[in-house]
Amino acid sequence: MKLAWSQEAEEAVTKVPFFVRKRVRKRVEEEALRTGAREVRLEHVKEWKKRYLHHMEEEVKWYQVETCFGPSG
Numbered sequence: 001m002k003l004a005w006s007q008e009a010e011e012a013v014t015k016v017p018f019f020v021r022k023r024v025r026k027r028v029e030e031e032a033l034r035t036g037a038r039e040v041r042l043e044h045v046k047e048w049k050k051r052y053l054h055h056m057e058e059e060v061k062w063y064q065v066e067t068c069f070g071p072s073g
Helices: 007-013 018-034 042-054
Strands: none
Touching (some): 007 018, 018 042
16 A cells, blocks of 8 residues: 655655665555554654664674685685
């Protein structure tokens, strides 16, 4: 379900780097739907941001290098 966005929420998301903006919009909409809202408001953006910063390790995928062959590849 696609939700309408308030002006303040739209402006807040434009500050997110472009390469993760689509994912952030989706997660913020999920936050709004979870609360039963019909419009994404700034409170939803702030709540998701707080939750993300608290549980960042669940969102960010890390890679571990096991072997390095040096500059010659």
